[in-house]
Amino acid sequence: MSMPLPRKSLPAILNSSPAIMSAAHRALAAREQVLRDYPQWPEWRLQAREVRAAALSRLEELLERLTESVTSLGGTVLKARDGQEARRLVLEVARRHRVKSVVKSKSMTAEEIGLRPALSAAGLGVTETDLGEFIIQLAGDSPAHLTAPALHLNRGRIAELFREHLGEEVSPDPVALSRLAARHLKPRFAAADLGITGVNWAAPDGTLVLVENEGNLRLTAARPRVHLAVMGLEKMVADLADAEVLLRLLPPSATGQRLTALVHFLRGPQPHPQGRRDFYLVLLDNGRSRLAADPELRPALFCLRCGACLNVCPVFQAGAAHLYGRVYPGAIGILLAPYLDPVGDLSELCTQCGACEDLCPVALELPALIRGQRRLSPRFRGLRVLSRAAGQVLSRPLLYRWLEPGLRLAAPLVPALKARVARESFHRRRRRAAARKAKE
Amino acid sequence: MPRPASQPLALLQTRLEEAGAVLHRARGAAALARVLKARVGAPLWLEAHPWLEQAAGELQKAGLSPRFAREEWAPDADTVVTVALAAVPETGSVLVKADGPGAWLPFRARKQVVLVPHDQAALSPAAALELTQRHLPGLVSWLTGPTRTADIEKVLVLGAQGPEELEVVIYQPVEGP
Numbered sequence: 295m296s297m298p299l300p301r302k303s304l305p306a307i308l309n310s311s312p313a314i315m316s317a318a319h320r321a322l323a324a325r326e327q328v329l330r331d332y333p334q335w336p337e338w339r340l341q342a343r344e345v346r347a348a349a350l351s352r353l354e355e356l357l358e359r360l361t362e363s364v365t366s367l368g369g370t371v372l373k374a375r376d377g378q379e380a381r382r383l384v385l386e387v388a389r390r391h392r393v394k395s396v397v398k399s400k401s402m403t404a405e406e407i408g409l410r411p412a413l414s415a416a417g418l419g420v421t422e423t424d425l426g427e428f429i430i431q432l433a434g435d436s437p438a439h440l441t442a443p444a445l446h447l448n449r450g451r452i453a454e455l456f457r458e459h460l461g462e463e464v465s466p467d468p469v470a471l472s473r474l475a476a477r478h479l480k481p482r483f484a485a486a487d488l489g490i491t492g493v494n495w496a497a498p499d500g501t502l503v504l505v506e507n508e509g510n511l512r513l514t515a516a517r518p519r520v521h522l523a524v525m526g527l528e529k530m531v532a533d534l535a536d537a538e539v540l541l542r543l544l545p546p547s548a549t550g551q552r553l554t555a556l557v558h559f560l561r562g563p564q565p566h567p568q569g570r571r572d573f574y575l576v577l578l579d580n581g582r583s584r585l586a587a588d589p590e591l592r593p594a595l596f597c598l599r600c601g602a603c604l605n606v607c608p609v610f611q612a613g614a615a616h617l618y619g620r621v622y623p624g625a626i627g628i629l630l631a632p633y634l635d636p637v638g639d640l641s642e643l644c645t646q647c648g649a650c651e652d653l654c655p656v657a658l659e660l661p662a663l664i665r666g667q668r669r670l671s672p673r674f675r676g677l678r679v680l681s682r683a684a685g686q687v688l689s690r691p692l693l694y695r696w697l698e699p700g701l702r703l704a705a706p707l708v709p710a711l712k713a714r715v716a717r718e719s720f721h722r723r724r725r726r727a728a729a730r731k732a733k734e
Numbered sequence: 735m736p737r738p739a740s741q742p743l744a745l746l747q748t749r750l751e752e753a754g755a756v757l758h759r760a761r762g763a764a765a766l767a768r769v770l771k772a773r774v775g776a777p778l779w780l781e782a783h784p785w786l787e788q789a790a791g792e793l794q795k796a797g798l799s800p801r802f803a804r805e806e807w808a809p810d811a812d813t814v815v816t817v818a819l820a821a822v823p824e825t826g827s828v829l830v831k832a833d834g835p836g837a838w839l840p841f842r843a844r845k846q847v848v849l850v851p852h853d854q855a856a857l858s859p860a861a862a863l864e865l866t867q868r869h870l871p872g873l874v875s876w877l878t879g880p881t882r883t884a885d886i887e888k889v890l891v892l893g894a895q896g897p898e899e900l901e902v903v904i905y906q907p908v909e910g911p
Contacts, residue, residue, distance in 0.1 A: 313887070320888045367871055425894060426885035444885055452886055468889040476895050501870055509881035509896025513841060516832070516873070534867055538859050552749065553825040553878040556896075562871035565833070 318605040324550020346596035363500030367562030369573035377407035393487040399511040400424035401492025423510035438614035440601035489514040493525035497534040528595040543655035547600035581633040594629035603650035625660040742856035749826025753879025755900040762908035767792030775812035814839040820854035846897040852906040
């Protein structure tokens with residue numbers, strides 16, 4: 295079981311709202327700018343959806359082929375059912391190679407399984423090398439956004455953090471702050487024994503596609519003598535050619551770029567100036583198979599983790615990921631919460647405004663999927679029963695007048711009813727609904 | 735709207751500029767040396783490639799002391815010059831294979847200059863993916879402008895943890911006499 299993120303106090307979360315809103319609006323404006331040149335965008339979205347659906351429909355076969363390819367190229371594939379097993383496997387690799395120092399590039403999958411805290415608790419020195427992740431590591435925070443982890447911190451606060459942790463005075467200027475961080479990170483790549491990265495997509499021939507902007511991912515994968523990549527099962531594509539449409543959609547949606555500054559295609563262990571380099575690929579399930587088996591909610595696994603749905607979400611803008619208390623926030627986080635450890639129900643954190651659906655690069659019908667999830671949510675079951683009953687009563691004036699005195703007396707009983715309903719788990723409801731459907 | 739396919743190099747130039755990179759053209763070693771002389775700083779490291787070996791003499795005459803990458807991590811460089819596989823006008827990207835002694839060159843440079851073979855300068859993304867696949871196993875990277883970050887208040891900073899300048903030279907070698 296993964297650890298839930300520490301919840302911040304509500305005032306602390308809401309204080310960061312103006313910074314989050316302004317950053318989100320800038321990201322949306324950059325996306326709009328690029329999309330003006332892309333009349334084919336709607337077709338690409340549907341194409342991407344097909345590509346993701348096709349890969350998920352034969353996931354087991356593709357994963358088997360990926361495993362064979364990586365192994366035949368001299369790498370090692372490690373399969374993890376959940377976060378706990380993934381952390382144990384990574385720690386075993388670290389022990390096998392006598393790792394003391396680790397550099398890590400940004401990976402939401404690694405974040406999902408709490409990898410950095412686990413490695414640190416085992417006595418390893420772990421450095422986040424993405425600037426945003428480095429900042430929040432110093433701040434002791436969790437990421438605020440899928441693609442912009444330090445979105446909630448302003449330059450003044452970052453300068454304070456650098457002064458406190460790096461021992462250097464620096465002006466609160468983004469250029470000076472970035473240069474200072476890069477100067478401190480540089481020697482850590484050379485000293486690291488293990489480099490940990492995520493994976494954007496993997497093809498059955500063993501090719502991993504990794505996108506980045508800073509250059510830290512390349513150093514993380516190439517500089518230490520051991521490279522370990524952590525990948526969620528759903529990141530498979532059926533063929534490397536399928537990555538084309540995904541690459542067209544991801545950077546504009548995430549950062550408003552046509553393409554990120556660096557896209558790496560990596561197959562097999564890379565040469566190392568000091569001799570052999572070892573390569574490990576950790577394939578993480580952590581609830582994904584269960585989600586893939588759900589015909590209604592499976593499309594949630596199409597997600598590219600671009601974060602566009604966050605930038606437009608009024609709930610997210612009120613307090614970023616910290617409001618959700620989970621690694622994956624926003625509409626996509628609501629859909630993943632009942633499946634990915636630690637399981638939870640966030641379905642109330644949606645206003646059903648529908649803005650996310652217009653932006654999603656894989657055309658996910660996010661509001662409808664969330665409504666589907668609410669049908670199974672214990673939190674919404676009580677409300678639904680009440681609203682249906684109210685509808686019946688209010689549409690019949692005679693019935694209303696007849697019931698009114700009794701309803702007034704029954705009102706105090708409602709919270710007790712709600713508490714009883716909430717005890718029923720999301721998944722028990724899901725199983726029952728599936729059984730009912732099968733019967734029909 | 736995307737430019738018509740008949741103007742791929744014009745589109746490449748536009749896209750490179752959008753991404754914060756610069757495009758040049760050179761035909762033959764002497765012309766290449768002239769382009770490089772005007773653009774590079776010291777220490778200057780070159781990938782051990784026949785095109786750059788030809789240009790190195792010219793650079794030396796101009797007072798620059800280029801060094802060729804061998805089997806070690808290159809020390810900090812001002813400028814590195816490497817040879818790419820191809821370019822993709824639609825995205826303003828150049829494809830670079832990281833192998834051999836030059837693989838580590840861009841890691842520690844302030845500026846990266848990339849030579850693109852003139853007959854490979856107008857690939858579609860699909861063709862670029864096919865070419866990438868042909869050059870694997872290994873590591874092929876698509877560079878689209880200098881490295882960057884916008885992690886602090888979404889303010890763009892070029893040269894995050896890699897080159898802060900990227901210049902692309904479409905190069906056409908000239909057959910020897």
